[in-house]
Amino acid sequence: MPGRHHRFPRALALLSIVAIGVGACTSGGASPSAGASGTPAGSGSGGGGSVEVFSWWTAGGEAEGLEAMLEVFQAEYPQYTFENAAVAGGAGTNARAVLATRLSQNDPPDSWQGHAGQELIGTYVASGKIEPLNDLYEEEGWLDVMPEGLIDLISQDGNIYSVPVNIHRANVMWYVPDNLEQWGVEPPATWDEFLETAATLEAAGVTPLAMGEQWTSMHLFETVLLGSLGTDGYNALWDGSGDWGSSEVLDAIDTFGQVLAYTNDDSSTLSWDQAAQLVVDGDAAFTIMGDWAEGYFKQQNLEPETGFGWDPAPGTDGAFQFLSDSFVLPVGAPNREGAIAWLKVAGSQAGQDAFNPVKGSIPARSDGDRSLYDAYLTSAMDDWESDTVVGSLTHGVVANDAWKAEIDTAIGLFLSDTDAGALGEALAAACAASGACGG
């Protein structure tokens, strides 16, 4: 046996050097799946082995939340070793590029995290990479504890494709109550009221609305759309029954343009949390951001309700514009049983109540233990049960990646040329190109 290596012909050795190069470049993830099948012989066929879970939760509350949920997983399924394949990078851009590469080589992890809704469906269902989970939902009774609106938005043709772990709310307007009192304004309930309030604030030398880099303007745009069109009109835009060229949409674009004029002029250089800091510092009155901003305000030693306040974004009272992180079951998962075990934990009350208080989000299930959550989160849990659930655009619920990218470009162009007509046309064209508008 040992002699064989020495007789290895030289030309082959050279070739193998090249082959190693090829291997290193093309299949960075080959070893984990090999590891999955290469576990000690004793573990048998009734489960076991390693479960590789891919996410972009590498820092902060997200990573800690994952750790907390992992503890639940390991207590319930001690036969599995958990392999954390997290890739760092803002909102998963890098992680998704890595994932796309692995999937194109048919080397999927056992499960991966993605934004529930069309971001997953448009990319991974369309290419046949993930399995429907209807049986698992029925087996685990999740249909009874998760809102119907949520199930609709994360399904395609009656098939449910992912297990939502958490729920964030996108349409939240944040402010510091004492500052508002000092400037003599109230949180506006509609966009018309907002524009009046903004004029008052600007006259007082305060930036009315703090905004950050480009994606936060798309985030603002979706709340303006929702606030102007209402939940039915907003939903219709995404299921193909609405008309992007309608006067209501054009009015919403017009409002969006007016609102943008009241934002800080250095917005393109700020991240969302730096924009929130303007509100904390009293340089700006409001910021519209998803409820992960709550964690930021708490880090600044502000108390919910007294130190910082929140309302639904103008015109969106009674609507819960959600986004959700969820886990999927890939076609050809190396350790399918392990992946299903992970999904069961991700959808369970224990798993969600371990993850969410740490991450600063609410459980997708309506039976979470309210004593674990703070003042903001319990109010969000109330709204989650009572409000009409609609999906977020920026965070992947209502439009697939290709459609969203077209909208992102259209809004980016609007930021520089403020041409409302062109934005309207580009939005209609984007819907047609996506196929949702029968284009």
Next chain:
Amino acid sequence: MTAIRRHWVPVAMLLPSIIAIGIFVYGFIAWSGRVSLSEWQGLTPNYDWAGLANFAELIGDRRFQIDMRNTLVFTTFFVVGAVALGLLLAILLDRHVPGEGLFRSIFLFPLAISLIVTGVAWRWLMNPSTGSRSSGFNLILDGIGLDPLVSAWHTSDPPWGMAFVALPAVWQMSGFTMALFLGGLRAIPEELKEAARVDGASELQVYRRIILPLLRPALLSALIILGHLSLKVFDLIVALSGKDLRLDVPAIYMWTTTFDANNFARGAAIGIVLLLSVGLLVIPYLVWSLRRETDL
């Protein structure tokens, strides 16, 4: 036998590189070319023939038009700035200043920094905030009473924002052009300059008539190297401004359309356009330098 051996050994030594370059450079170029002519969108490869449709779409694409304009603005300011500053530094150093080695190192240091780091540092320096939140250059300018110069920097209205993006690139690369020009200056025989001075040429005339014409090869190298760098610019802008469309360039569009929108065909088409534009710049240079080598 020995003759065969003499030929075989160098070929065998080169073979791995030839194979690797064949696959990873030319093979992938060909593959990108094929993808750019396909209808591939989404994660599943789709090689259905699309002809030049992706390229035609790019020409009509407003975002791509902005990208081309931005590239043009950036290239102009970056190349002119880096060449002018590099030449000036080289001429100053060539005057035999004391501590020349120290200055040379100082001017070359920025080259050792990755463009990402440069981008992040200059993002702070060129912070466009004013008033109580101003920082970086704006704070300095305000502090020394030059407040009319307080600027929105790279967030200025298009296309001038792009000209400010060229600032950090000039800062980073002018040391490199300085080194190129300094090498060129040192290669000019002292006798030529002496002869001109003996003939009564002023110092300015010596530079205009003798030195600058002899620096032409160094200038050409600088133009080619800076030019293809600026066509490919990606990291600096991502670090400086994220994915702000006002400062978008083809390489960033290529990345977002490929990996955020899964539009692999369009991404490949942008890649091919980039390759061709770099080729337009580099191939004449290669031909020229090969011809010069054979002349020698």
